[in-house]
Every structure is written in C-alpha cells, then in structure tokens.
Amino acid sequence: MTLLNLRSANLKIQITLFVLIVFVILGLFGAWLAPYDPTQQDLSQALAPPFWHAGGTTAHLLGTAPLGQDILSGIMVGAQVSLLVSLCAVALSGLFGVFIGLVAGYRGGWVDTVCMRVADIQLSIPFILLAIVMIGAMGPKLSNVIFVIAVTNWVTYAKVVRTETMRLRERDFVKSARVSATPTGLILLRHILPNVINSIVVIATLDIGKVIIFESGLSFLGLSVQPPTPSWGAMLADGRKYISIAYWPSMFPGIAIFVVVLCFNFLGNFLRTIWDPQSKH
Amino acid sequence: MQTLLSVANLQTHFETPQGVVQAVNDVSFQLKKGEILGIVGESGSGKSVMAQSLMRVVPESNLSKISGEVYFNGIDLMTLSPKQMQNVRGSSIAMVTQNPSTSLNPVFTVQDQLLETLKFHPQQKFKNPKERMLQLMTEVQLPSPELIAKRYPFQLSGGMKQRISIAMALMCEPELLIADEPTTALDVTIQAQILELIKNIRNTHGTSIIFITHDLGVVAQLCDTVGVMYAGQLVEYNTVEEIFKHPRHPYTQALLASNPVFGKKQTSLKAMKGQPPQLTQLGAGCAFADRCEQALPLCHHTKTDLIRLENHYHHRCSIPTLSGLPSL
Amino acid sequence: MIEVKSLKKHYPISGQGWLTKNPYVVHAVDDVSFSIDEGEALGMVGESGSGKSTIGQMLLMQTQPTDGEIYFDGDRISHLPKSETQVLLGNIQAVFQDPFDSLNPRMIVRDIIAEPLSNMKNWSSLQIDERVAELIIQVGLGKEHLNKYPHQLSGGQRQRIGIARAISVNPRFIVLDEPVSALDVSVQAQVVNLLLDIQKKNNTTFLFISHNLAIVEHVCSRIIILYLGKIVEIIETEKLHQPQLHPYTQALIQSIPVPDPTRIKSGKALTGEIGNGMSIAQGCRFSPRCPQVQAKCLEQTPPLIEISPKHWMACHQYHDF
Numbered sequence: 001m002t003l004l005n006l007r008s009a010n011l012k013i014q015i016t017l018f019v020l021i022v023f024v025i026l027g028l029f030g031a032w033l034a035p036y037d038p039t040q041q042d043l044s045q046a047l048a049p050p051f052w053h054a055g056g057t058t059a060h061l062l063g064t065a066p067l068g069q070d071i072l073s074g075i076m077v078g079a080q081v082s083l084l085v086s087l088c089a090v091a092l093s094g095l096f097g098v099f100i101g102l103v104a105g106y107r108g109g110w111v112d113t114v115c116m117r118v119a120d121i122q123l124s125i126p127f128i129l130l131a132i133v134m135i136g137a138m139g140p141k142l143s144n145v146i147f148v149i150a151v152t153n154w155v156t157y158a159k160v161v162r163t164e165t166m167r168l169r170e171r172d173f174v175k176s177a178r179v180s181a182t183p184t185g186l187i188l189l190r191h192i193l194p195n196v197i198n199s200i201v202v203i204a205t206l207d208i209g210k211v212i213i214f215e216s217g218l219s220f221l222g223l224s225v226q227p228p229t230p231s232w233g234a235m236l237a238d239g240r241k242y243i244s245i246a247y248w249p250s251m252f253p254g255i256a257i258f259v260v261v262l263c264f265n266f267l268g269n270f271l272r273t274i275w276d277p278q279s280k281h
Numbered sequence: 282m283q284t285l286l287s288v289a290n291l292q293t294h295f296e297t298p299q300g301v302v303q304a305v306n307d308v309s310f311q312l313k314k315g316e317i318l319g320i321v322g323e324s325g326s327g328k329s330v331m332a333q334s335l336m337r338v339v340p341e342s343n344l345s346k347i348s349g350e351v352y353f354n355g356i357d358l359m360t361l362s363p364k365q366m367q368n369v370r371g372s373s374i375a376m377v378t379q380n381p382s383t384s385l386n387p388v389f390t391v392q393d394q395l396l397e398t399l400k401f402h403p404q405q406k407f408k409n410p411k412e413r414m415l416q417l418m419t420e421v422q423l424p425s426p427e428l429i430a431k432r433y434p435f436q437l438s439g440g441m442k443q444r445i446s447i448a449m450a451l452m453c454e455p456e457l458l459i460a461d462e463p464t465t466a467l468d469v470t471i472q473a474q475i476l477e478l479i480k481n482i483r484n485t486h487g488t489s490i491i492f493i494t495h496d497l498g499v500v501a502q503l504c505d506t507v508g509v510m511y512a513g514q515l516v517e518y519n520t521v522e523e524i525f526k527h528p529r530h531p532y533t534q535a536l537l538a539s540n541p542v543f544g545k546k547q548t549s550l551k552a553m554k555g556q557p558p559q560l561t562q563l564g565a566g567c568a569f570a571d572r573c574e575q576a577l578p579l580c581h582h583t584k585t586d587l588i589r590l591e592n593h594y595h596h597r598c599s600i601p602t603l604s605g606l607p608s609l
Numbered sequence: 610m611i612e613v614k615s616l617k618k619h620y621p622i623s624g625q626g627w628l629t630k631n632p633y634v635v636h637a638v639d640d641v642s643f644s645i646d647e648g649e650a651l652g653m654v655g656e657s658g659s660g661k662s663t664i665g666q667m668l669l670m671q672t673q674p675t676d677g678e679i680y681f682d683g684d685r686i687s688h689l690p691k692s693e694t695q696v697l698l699g700n701i702q703a704v705f706q707d708p709f710d711s712l713n714p715r716m717i718v719r720d721i722i723a724e725p726l727s728n729m730k731n732w733s734s735l736q737i738d739e740r741v742a743e744l745i746i747q748v749g750l751g752k753e754h755l756n757k758y759p760h761q762l763s764g765g766q767r768q769r770i771g772i773a774r775a776i777s778v779n780p781r782f783i784v785l786d787e788p789v790s791a792l793d794v795s796v797q798a799q800v801v802n803l804l805l806d807i808q809k810k811n812n813t814t815f816l817f818i819s820h821n822l823a824i825v826e827h828v829c830s831r832i833i834i835l836y837l838g839k840i841v842e843i844i845e846t847e848k849l850h851q852p853q854l855h856p857y858t859q860a861l862i863q864s865i866p867v868p869d870p871t872r873i874k875s876g877k878a879l880t881g882e883i884g885n886g887m888s889i890a891q892g893c894r895f896s897p898r899c900p901q902v903q904a905k906c907l908e909q910t911p912p913l914i915e916i917s918p919k920h921w922m923a924c925h926q927y928h929d930f
Contacts, residue, residue: 172711179669179703180725180774181695194715323793324764438882439657468656469820473864473878495794498866502873521870539798543823543865544850549805550827552798556763572795 016266023260026076027083034073039228042068047246063248065238071248074230075256081224081231082260085146086211092150094204097157098196102188104158105165112162119155127152127214128221135223145224149211156203164196198272205268209261216257232257285456285489286312286335291349293327293334299561301345304330306513308349310506311593314456317483317490319504319521321497321536324557326510328493332459335491336374337366353457372402375450379462381442384449385434391445392430398452417448420485421478440471444478451482458482461493476503497540501525506594509533512558512568514585517596529588530596531573567599575600610814611645611668611782616677618663637663639838640677642913647781650808650815652829652846654822654861658883659835661818665784668816669703670694681782699729702780704804706787708767712759718745719755722773729778744773749803765796769803776807782814789824801828822849822865831919834858837884837894840913843921853916855924856899893925901926 026033042064049056050063062071104115131148138144168174168191177187212232218224219233227234232253239249293305304327312318322328333339335351337358351358353374358366378384386394395414399407407413418426421444434442443463450458460479464472476499482488492503500507500521507524509517509532517530528534538551555572567573570580577600585597617640622633638660645651655661666672668679670686679687686697702725705711712721722741726732732740742752748769759767768788775783788804789797805828808815819825825832826846834842834857842855849862860879867874881898893899896906905925913923 172705172707173713175671176703176705176711176771176774177713177724178671179698181698181728182724183695183728186728190716191713195713323795440882468883469822470656470860470864470879471883473866474880476866477878496866497794497868501868501870502866525868525870536795537868539795540868541798541801541823541827542868543826543862546827546846549802550798552802553795554799556765556796557793 012266013270016263016270019259019263020267023079023083023263026079028080030076030078030080034070034076036070036073038069038073038077038230040069044068047242047249049246050248062252063246065235065249066242069230071235071252074235075232075253078230078232078235078253079256081142081219081229082212082215082257084142085149085215085224086208088146089149089153089211090204090207092146093153094157094200094207096150097154098161098193098200100154101158101161102165102192102196105162106169106184106188106192108166115158116162119158122152122155125152131218131223132221135218140223140226142225145215145218148218149214153207153211156207157200160199160203161196164199165192168192168195197275201271201275202268205264205271208264212257212261282313282315284311285314285316285354287350287352288312288335289350289352291331291334291351292346293330293339293344294346295343296345297343297561302560303513303563304560305334308508308510308513308515309593309595310508310515310518312457312489312491312506314489315483315487316506317479317492317504319500319507320491320493320510321495321500321507322493322510323495325512325560326557327513328510329461331510332376332461332491332493335459336370336376338370338376368402371398371455372453373455374457374459375453375455376459376461377443377446377450377463379465381439381446382434384446385442387434389433390430391432391434391437395430395445395449395452398449402453413452414448417451418445420451420482421445421448422474423448439467440474443467443475447475447478447482451486451488454486455488457489457491459491459493462495463492464499465494465496472499479503497537509536512560512563514568514597515595516569516598519590519594519596523594530569530598531575532569535572535574567597610647610682611816612680613644613664613668614642614678614680616641616664616667616679617675618660618667618672619675636838638667638674641835641838641840642677643833643840643843645782645814645816647814648812649831650817650829652825652832653816653818653835654820654825654832655835656820656883658837660838661835662786664835665703665786665816665818668782668784669701670697695729698725698780699778700780701782701784702775702778704768704771704775704783704785704788707791708764708771709791711771712767714759716758717755718757718759718762718770721759721770722777725774725778740777741773744777747776747807748773749799763796764792765800768792768800772800772803772807776811776813779811780813782816784816784818786818787820788817790819790821797824804828822861834861839894839923840921841895841923843913843919845919848920853920853922853927855922855927856901857895860898860900893923 045060045064045068047066048060048064051058051061056063060070060072062075064070065074100115104112130152134148135144174187174191177191215224215231216233216236219231220237224233225231235253236250243250289309291305291308292303295302295304306327308331310318320328320331330339334347339347349359353369358369361369392414396410399410414430415426418429423429423441423444429437429441464475467475479490479492480503483490494500504521507519507521508515509524509530511532517524517528517533524533525537528537535553539553541550553572558568564581566581566583567585570576573580580599583599585599587595587597589595616638618638620635620637622635641660641664653661653664663672667674667687670689674687677687678685681697681701686694719741722744723737726737726740741755745752745755750766750769754762754766762770785804789800792800801824807813817825817829826849829846831843831845833840834855836857842858863874864878879898884897892907892909893911896902899906903925909925911923911925913921915921916927
C-alpha cells in the first residue's frame with residue numbers, strides 16, 4: 001500500500017492523518033497562521049471565555065489566558081515546540097537506541113554486557129532529577145530539552161531491539177545469510193532491522209506522545225523553553241491557578257496534547273499494518 | 282463388535298477474508314470398540330480440524346458452521362450442551378496432541394497435572410488417585426514414576442513428555458483416544474516405543490483409537506482401518522489391507538507411489554505434481570484434479586461421486602471405473 | 610575432497626560462576642573423522658543429540674571446532690578468520706530444514722536468490738538477473754514467482770527457492786540439513802528428485818543430513834551413522850541389508866515403520882532414552898540401550914575399525930573378529 005492509496009484506507013486513518021498533517025503545518029507555520037501574537041497581552045480581555053459562553057467573543061474563539069493572551073494562537077504557535085521536541089528527541093533516542101540494541105544483540109559477549117550495564121545505570125537515574133541538573137547547568141534552551149529527553153529515552157529502544165536481535169540471530173534465514181557470505185553490517189541492515197521495525201515503530205509512535213507529555217511536564221516545572229515562547233505545557237501550568245473559575249486556559253492545551261498523542265498512537269498501528277508484507281495479501 | 286463412534290456428514294466451515302473455507306467437508310466413518318482408525322492427510326487436509334470437531338474444541342473465532350452427527354455410544358455429541366460435552370471430554374474421549382510442550386503446563390509438576398484431570402471428573406471414583414497415577418505412569422513405561430512425578434516438564438525429554446500426555450489422557454479410562462500426530466516430533470527409535478505403547482493400550486483396555494498422521498508406515502503397522510483425507514474430504518476409507526493392496530482413489534495411489542520405502546531403492550521417486558491445495562481456492566470439481574494423473578476434463582468441474590462399498594467403506598471419485606470398482 | 614580429522618565440539622554448561630571449576634561439558638561432537646569424495650552424496654543419519662547438525666555447521670565454517678581439523682581440497686578450512694571463510698563459501702553452501710524459516714519474510718524471491726551472488730561475485734545487476742532467471746526455472750518454478758514474498762508460496766516452493774539460492778554460486782559442496790523433513794509427503798518426492806537432478810548434472814558433492822533412512826538410502830551412496838556425538842558406523846547404502854551391522858543401526862532399521870500391513874513388526878523396540886552428551890560414562894555410549902551389550906562395552910570405548918572394505922564400525926563384538 002503506497003501513500004497514494006490513502007483514499008482507500010479507512011475513515012479512522014484518514015482523520016488521524018488529517019489531524020497530524022494539521023499539527024505539522026501548525027508546527028511549521030503556526031506563527032504566520034495564528035490570528036494573534038500569542039505573547040501579546042491585553043489586560044482588558046483577561047480570562048475572556050470561549051465564544052460559546054456568555055461574555056465570549058468571536059475575536060477570541062477559545063478564550064484568553066490570565067494576561068489576555070489568545071488561547072487559540074497559543075495552541076497554534078505552541079505546536080511548534082511540541083513538534084520539534086517530540087520528533088527530534090524520538091529520532092535521536094531512537095537512532096542511538098536501535099544502533100546499540102542491534103550491535104549488543106548481534107555481537108553478544110562483552111559488548112552486550114557493557115552496553116546493557118550502561119543502559120541499566122541510565123535507567124536508574126530519575127528523569128526529573130537528571131532534567132533538573134542538566135537544564136540547570138546548561139540553561140533552558142530547546143536544544144537542551146531535546147538532549148535531556150533523548151539521553152534518557154534511548155534505553156527502551158536498545159533493550160527491545162537487543163532482545164529481538166538475539167532471537168533473530170538464530171533464525172534460519174539469518175544463518176542462511178551468513179552462509180551466503182553477507183557481511184555483518186548488511187545482515188543487520190537487511191535481515192535483522194526490517195524484522196524489528198515493527199517493534200520500533202510501535203515504541204516510537206507511543207514515544208512521541210510520551211515525549212510531548214514529558215516536555216509539557218518540564219515546561220510546567222519551568223525547565224523547558226521560557227516565556228514568552230509559548231508551549232502547551234507552560235499554558236497548562238499557567239492556567240492551573242485559575243481552574244476553578246476558568247477551565248479554558250488549561251483545558252484546551254490539554255485537549256491538544258491528548259488529540260495529538262492519540263493520533264500518533266493510531267498512526268503507529270497503521271504503519272505496522274502497512275509495512276507487514278503478510279497483511280498486504 | 283460394537284460400534285463406538287458413528288460420524289455422519291460432519292461439516293466444519295470457517296469464515297475468512299477470502300471466503301468460506303470448508304475445512305471438514307462431509308466426512309462420515311465408523312469406529313468399533315477396540316479399533317484403531319488411522320487418518321492420513323497433509324497440510325490443508327482437515328485432519329486436525331476434524332479431530333477437534335469430534336471433541337467440539339474447534340476455535341470459535343472464525344467458525345461459521347459445524348454440523349453433522351457424531352454418535353458416541355448412541356448419543357449425538359452435537360446435540361449436547363457445553364456442560365454435558367465438558368463431562369464427555371477427558372473422561373470418555375481424550376486427546377493427545379503433537380507437541381507435548383504445549384499440552385503440558387511448564388509451571389506445574391507432572392503430578393499436579395496428572396491429578397488435575399481427576400479433579401475435574403469427580404464421577405471417576407478412584408480410591409487412591411495417587412496410586413492410579415503411578416500405575417498409569419508405569420503402564421506408559423516411564424522409569425521411576427515416583428521421581429518423575431515431582432519433576433517439571435522442562436526437565437524431561439520429548440519422549441517422556443509424550444508418555445505423560447498419554448498418561449494424562451488415560452487417567453479417566455476413556456473409551457476413545459484421539460492422537461493427533463503424537464510421534465511426528467519424536468526420534469524414530471522413541472516413536473517405535475510410543476507406537477508399541479499405543480498398541481498395548483488398545484490390547485489391554487480395549488480403547489478405540491483415532492490416530493492422525495502423515496506417515497504411511499505408521500498407519501500400516503498400527504491401524505485396522507484407514508481414512509485418507511484431502512482438502513477437507515475423506516477421499517478414501519477402507520481397511521488397512523485394502524488401502525495398501527488395492528488403493529482406489531488416485532491420491533492414495535499417488536501417495537503410496539511417491540513414498541520412499543526403506544529397502545526398495547528406485548531410480549527416481551514417482552513424485553506427485555503440484556502442491557496441497559489452498560482451501561480458499563477450490564473450484565467446483567474434484568480438489569485433486571489438478572494433480573491427478575488420471576484426471577478427465579469432467580473432473581475439473583463436476584463434484585465427485587461417493588462410491589460406497591461394504592461396511593460404510595467408501596471413496597470419492599468422478600471416474601469410478603478407473604479407480605477399480607463400479608459404483609453401487 | 611573433504612577431510613575431517615578428529616573433530617570435537619564441546620559446550621561448557623554455564624551458570625557455574627567464575628570461581629568454581631566447571632565440570633559439566635556437553636560433548637556434542639566427540640572425535641569424529643571421515644572423508645567425502647568429490648561428486649559423492651554422503652548421508653549422515655542420527656537422532657537427537659547425535660551431533661549431525663553441529664558437524665554440518667562446522668563444515669560450513671559457522672562454528673569453530675573445539676579440536677580437530679577440516680580440510681577442503683587439502684587446505685585447512687577450520688579455525689580460519691572470517692575474511693578467509695567468506696571467500697571459501699563460494700564453494701560450500703547449505704540448504705536448510707525449515708522452508709518457513711529459512712527465507713527472510715521481508716525480501717522478495719529475486720533478492721533472496723541473488724544475495725549470495727551479490728556478496729561473492731563482482732557481477733553487474735543485469736548478469737545477476739540473468740542468472741536468477743536461469744535458476745528459478747532450474748528449480749521448477751516460474752519467473753512470475755520472482756516478485757513474490759515467501760509467505761505467498763507453499764512449503765515446497767519455498768524450499769526450491771532455498772535450493773536455488775544455494776546453487777546460485779555453483780558451489781562444489783552442499784550441506785543439506787534435513788532438506789525435506791518439514792515438507793508434506795506428496796512434495797518430498799518432488800524436492801528429492803530435484804536434488805538428485807542437480808547433483809548429477811553439476812557433479813556436486815552432497816552431505817545429506819537426515820533422520821529418515823528411507824530417503825537417505827534413496828539419495829546417498831554411503832552413510833555415516835552417529836550416536837551421541839560419535840560415529841558408530843560408516844557403510845555403503847547397498848550393504849544396509851546384510852546382517853553385520855552395528856546394533857544401533859539395526860535398531861534404527863527395526864524402528865522404521867514399514868508401509869505394508871502384512872509385515873507387522875513384532876518384537877521389542879529399542880528401550881530407553883537417548884540421553885544427553887553430558888554425563889558420558891566410560892565405554893560405549895550406546896551401551897545403556899544396547900541389546901547385545903557385554904561387560905567390555907561398559908569399560909572401553911570401541912574404536913572405529915574397518916571391518917570389511919569401506920565398512921567401518923565401532924563395536925566390540927565385530928572388533929574381535
């Protein structure tokens with residue numbers, strides 16, 4: 001099934017892809033598409049409700065934040081941070097983790113032992129503690145946030161890929177590849193990797209969602225990008241104090257996070273199905 | 282001799298994305314007390330599904346139809362409620378499968394698993410369950426039953442595990458034992474021991490046995506009657522002597538001709554052409570027509586006739602004259 | 610062409626700790642020596658634990674022997690570094706047992722057959738395609754199969770692909786590890802005929818590993834019988850029906866169910882379990898189960914002796930002739 005067959009895919013996939021495409025567009029062009037500058041304050045409009053409530057206007061469709069910033073614009077521009085952080089952190093941690101997993105699983109022996117002990121050490125360090133220390137030392141820049149998340153996240157990929165590689169190593173078709181004089185690198189690339197891709201895709205798509213939430217958490221704690229750069233997590237944090245009187249400053253960014261994470265999960269399932277040769281026939 | 286099992290028009294169909302698969306398609310046969318029936322077939326023949334259908338343990342997920350009559354001691358099993366059927370399974374009819382590693386639970390000892398069978402069939406009143414268990418373990422030729430009883434399955438060899446599976450099946454003194462390829466995964470010297478064991482069970486207890494296999498040698502040595510299955514149908518059903526001396530169905534003939542026999546070296550094996558059929562791609566005619574050396578044009582689009590012989594024996598072919606006997 | 614000298618493969622049992630001395634070793638292959646002539650089809654028969662697959666792996670240079678040497682055309686091929694074995698694989702190939710596992714489910718047939726060629730020859734894409742087209746017809750399939758995935762093919766068809774892959778580089782020696790055991794009976798004969806055809810046409814040397822004596826008798830001119838890592842007999846196939854055979858070979862033959870209901874085998878089958886290659890007591894490994902065992906068998910390991918031309922046996926009773 002190529003990308004051109006999207007029309008024949010079912011409705012759920014179509015909606016999922018649509019939402020994700022919107023998310024990517026927002027991430028790339030949000031600053032130009034947003035109706036307002038999300039950092040622009042307008043105290044006369046502070047905490048205005050969404051347009052369907054009394055007191056709301058269509059000027060601010062989703063209402064405004066405590067200092068009058070437009071929430072819709074905040075969500076549209078904040079998508080950029082979530083998109084950048086999630087895709088980059090998952091890509092980095094994924095690439096590194098898969099590589100370590102393949103090598104450790106295939107070679108075994110001391111290489112495997114060393115890699116897995118490093119992974120264990122990594123796992124034993126609490127994420128928040130590491131984040132606080134690293135961001136505290138290096139400063140709350142976007143690139144540092146991506147780095148911190150990547151450094152903690154690679155272990156899952158490594159462990160899963162390692163186990164699957166060890167299993168696959170003994171399969172007849174891999175033995176056959178060795179007898180066909182296939183060099184180790186090609187064996188990993190052509191025989192092992194395509195047969196672990198399923199697991200990787202599942203983890204990665206679940207991960208994107210997880211990382212968006214991580215970043216939101218860091219943002220909430222003030223460890224991610226600082227204001228005035230909008231981010232969904234920061235918006236959640238800001239709205240926290242007002243939740244009893246105004247749900248919209250926290251709720252809508254929360255819904256945005258929820259919808260995007262859900263769509264990535266559906267995407268993961270979809271990709272697994274279309275990449276499996278057996279399901280095509 | 283008394284008839285223990287009488288199967289008539291058994292049908293088991295599955296629903297798949299490619300259409301309806303008739304895994305068991307109108308199978309009928311009889312089994313007397315103490316008789317050993319061999320069911321021979323390859324991939325897609327439906328032999329395992331048929332065994333599961335008799336015991337009504339066919340996986341329900343894709344099942345679209347299961348019909349026919351299965352008279353066991355005069356009662357049609359197809360009409361029983363699930364609870365009644367549950368009482369029949371394990372106590373009157375028991376099953377041994379190919380891979381003992383999957384039928385034995387790795388986290389329980391041998392003893393636990395053997396005694397469990399008695400727990401679920403309280404109507405089997407054995408004064409001393411443990412004694413019964415050890416007695417059976419001795420009967421299946423397990424060395425040091427007391428020690429083995431306390432072991433876990435992973436500590437035992439394939440042959441031993443299979444003996445335990447057989448012991449488990451015999452715990453409640455079933456009248457019918459269904460063995461689905463029980464020796465296929467075993468070494469040939471161990472297979473010989475197990476086959477001997479099965480014969481002894483029949484001789485000592487009068488248990489009827491349905492033995493499913495693809496090995497013609499095993500069938501010849503062990504069975505009294507034989508049913509040959511192909512693409513869900515029983516294409517030939519007769520005594521073992523007749524099947525080997527006068528095979529009537531072209532598939533049986535081809536199977537016997539292509540089987541390398543130790544001691545009879547040929548210049549090249551008379552191979553059957555083609556491969557076992559995909560049940561989703563069967564045409565209107567005989568399922569074997571594509572591979573049949575004797576096929577006529579009509580075989581490809583006409584359903585085969587059922588040619589009856591004495592004693593419920595029969596075979597199916599569109600060209601009865603070529604396969605040896607005229608239709609009745 | 611192939612010479613195997615005193616081949617041994619031992620596996621230590623792990624889990625004993627660094628400091629304790631490890632007494633447990635599995636003798637998967639224990640002092641095996643034999644030779645294979647060019648163009649010969651040699652059968653290797655044994656049950657679980659016989660070591661036949663391990664020997665195959667060592668001949669394919671995929672496992673290193675613990676001791677002993679293997680020679681191909683007079684050159685040593687055991688204990689070589691990987692750079693050298695990769696080149697030698699152009700002459701030594703394999704056909705594997707499980708057609709459902711020996712092909713990469715994510716590769717198309719064309720790539721599967723071409724892989725040895727692209728690894729070992731400096732051919733252009735066009736040349737490789739030509740050869741692949743030639744091969745697929747040689748194994749009895751059609752060009753329409755080249756773009757298919759393994760799961761679209763039956764077991765017999767997959768095994769043919771495995772064979773096409775093995776013969777693609779024109780190897781002089783092929784190790785076949787139970788090549789038809791996992792196939793339906795009606796298809797086994799087809800594949801056996803194909804293998805015989807290939808062997809005769811190209812004068813390829815075969816090591817045919819199997820547990821099925823009937824097929825081995827049909828394909829091979831000479832057979833080696835293994836038990837628990839040791840050779841118990843080497844005999845020409847046509848001599849399998851004379852009475853002077855190793856007790857284990859006799860037991861194997863006795864155990865084969867004959868497809869003739871008028872010849873029911875009565876008499877005891879071989880008793881006991883095969884055991885493992887670990888706790889090897891002194892003496893003959895078959896002695897616990899041997900119906901003709903004597904006191905000497907428990908104390909001394911019988912050497913492999915040529916008791917008549919081309920007939921070797923490791924048994925005390927014939928040794929004393």
